[in-house]
Each structure stands twice: as structure tokens, then as C-alpha cells.
Amino acid sequence: MAEPGPRLSVAIVCRNNEGTIARTLESAARLVKDSGGEIVAVDSGSTDGTIALLERAGARVIRSEWKGHIATKQMAMEACAGDWVLAVDSDESLEPELEGSIRELLASAGPGVSGARVNRKVWYRGRPLNYVWQPEWRLRLVRRGVAAWGGLDPHDVLALKDPAARAVDLNGALRHNSFETFAEHLRKQWGHARTMAESLHKAGRRGRKRDLLISPAGAFLKQLIAKRGFLDGYAGWLAAASTAAGTLMKHAMLIEMGGEQRRG
DSSP states (O other): OOOOOOOEEEEEEESSOTTTHHHHHHHHHHHHHHHTOEEEEEESOOOSSHHHHHHHTTOEEEEOOOOOHHHHHHHHHHTOOSSEEEEEETTEEEOHHHHHHHHHHHHHOOTTOOEEEEEEEEEETTEEOSSTTOOOEEEEEEETTSEEEEEETTEEEEEESSTTOOEEEEEEEEEEOOOSSHHHHHHHHHHHHHHHHHHHHHTTOOOOHHHHHHHHHHHHHIIIIISOGGGGTHHHHHHHHHHHHHHHHHHHHHHHHHHHHHHO
């Protein structure tokens, strides 16, 4: 008899994501079933149908208060028991090519491979944005125990603990259904900007007025021209604009926090 392959754990954090998590669970369930693995979800107070969808998919649900992006994702990862851990957000899912790449890696990865990066693409109105924000390589598949979440909230980063450890790039896209309209994206940008400004302020960063002039324009031109976002049509222009708006809000909030501290 052939030896059993490595078990895969899929780690998810969620709260009120019934609109997107069904696709996430569907793609994760196929991989988990084939490897005899598990889905582990840390839920931070869902009041919609998210819990029901998780239970229907056979996920192990851990209820916890929201500890921030980094700490909550670390909790989910540490609760996993598989040989490999795939970390996905509740609005992400695996496109068929990426699912196949993960299967191949699990079946053939030698001890010299500790993790794998995937390219995340935003989907807008049923189509991927192929230029703006691209490429967005993120380490998401790792051997259990070799990686940890870090970064600054809300921009969490999964990284291998050993800088010399090897990670490979996988073919295929990680689908990101982050928003349905750019009006919704702008609302999310406000929350992310505030969280990032708070993280930077705690880390000792102080706002500068010149950043209000330079950084938003630089963010806009980077996405539209350097990344060739204009090739994504009007969606590329809107993505560049919303990126600039988020940058502007972040620096404005950071300046305000510094002013409040000086007055205090």
C-alpha cells in the first residue's frame, strides 16, 4: 500500500462573511478531503450565516474576540494539526490552476521546501484585475511550525522563521473577492487607513505634511502607470484612485495623531 500523503490544514479567520466564505470553503474542502486534513476557522463574533456555512463544511470553529489581523491569524495557524497549513482569508478562494499546483506540491515537495507563495488577484464584476496591484505574491502555504504572522495591522505578513528556508512560487491565482463596488472599497480603505495609522503611530512613526502631497500622487501613478493598471480599463483607474485615497487618509490620520500627542 502507498504511504499516506501529508495532511493539509486550512486556516481561516472570519466575521460576518456569508457572502464570500462559501466559495472559500468549497475550494478548501476539496483539498482537505483528499489529504484527510481539516478546516480550522477562528470566528470573531459572526451574527449572519457564516457559522452555519462553516459547520456545514465540517470546519472546526474556534470562537474568539478580534485580536487584530496578525494575532487572530496566528491563533488560527497554531490551532492547526496538519503537516502543511494553507492560510486563506474568508474572501479568498483557489482558482483551479492554483488548486492543482497545491496538490502537486503536497505530493512531491521534499524536505528542502518549507513553503509556497501564491499570486493573489482581485476579482471585480466577475473578472480578475490583471495589472493593478499585480503581482501580489504572498506566502500562504507552509509546513506547520516553520512560519509566523507579522507585519503591521492591517497589513499582515506570513514569513518563514528561518531566513534561509526555501519557498517556491505556485502557478495559478488566489481569487480575492474583496469588494463588489469601488464605493465599498473606499469604505474599507477608511478602516484600513485608520488601523495602519494607529500601528505606525505606536511604532514611533510621525506624520509629515509633505506626505499628503507626495504619497497619494505616487500611489496613484504607481498603480496606473508603473503597474499598467490602465489596461484593466476603467476599473484600473478606479483602483488607482482608491489606492491614492487610502494613502491620503492614512497620512492625514497619522498627522492628526501626532498633533493630539503634542497637545497632550
